[in-house]
Amino acid sequence: MQGKKKQFNYEKFEPSNMLLGKILSRIQAERRLMIIKSAVKFAVFLLFLIGSAVELIPAFEFMRNGLIESGFTQYLNLLFSDFETVVIYWQNFLLTLLESLPVFSIFIFLTVFLIFIESIKFSVREFNSFRQKLIINL
Numbered sequence: 045m046q047g048k049k050k051q052f053n054y055e056k057f058e059p060s061n062m063l064l065g066k067i068l069s070r071i072q073a074e075r076r077l078m079i080i081k082s083a084v085k086f087a088v089f090l091l092f093l094i095g096s097a098v099e100l101i102p103a104f105e106f107m108r109n110g111l112i113e114s115g116f117t118q119y120l121n122l123l124f125s126d127f128e129t130v131v132i133y134w135q136n137f138l139l140t141l142l143e144s145l146p147v148f149s150i151f152i153f154l155t156v157f158l159i160f161i162e163s164i165k166f167s168v169r170e171f172n173s174f175r176q177k178l179i180i181n182l
Contacts, residue, residue, distance in 0.1 A: 075181045082177050086170040093163035099156050107153040110146030119144055 111117055119141050123130050130137050 079174070079177050079181060082170065082174040086167065086174045089163060089167040089170050092159070093167045096156060096160040096163050100160055103153040103156040107146070107149040110149030114144045114146045116141065116144045116146065 119137070122137070
């Protein structure tokens with residue numbers, strides 16, 4: 045008796061008439077959820093894009109003011125007004141330029157600019173993904 049396997053009777057277990065409808069409605073709900081998730085991701089990256097674009101102007105002003113206040117622009121003007129002296133003392137000139145460079149304000153500007161560029165990249169990617177999912181599920 046141990047070697048003998050019982051055969052399963054499939055006729056006893058038939059799916060209900062509503063099973064296909066439930067499966068199809070669940071698939072449709074998942075598609076809608078996928079579209080909503082994609083739209084939310086696009087909206088978040090779009091908000092980052094708008095926020096970083098707004099912050100780009102004050103960051104640029106901060107950097108510009110730092111360049112002016114530190115005297116960097118005046119030293120840089122020497123390059124155009126007295127080029128011969130700059131060529132003679134080029135090592136001291138470069139050191140003076142580097143010392144007067146407002147590193148923090150440039151860092152802030154470049155950080156905001158990088159966030160802006162990355163936001164553009166992610167917004168475009170999410171928009172294309174959202175549009176593709178919307179077209180497929182229509």
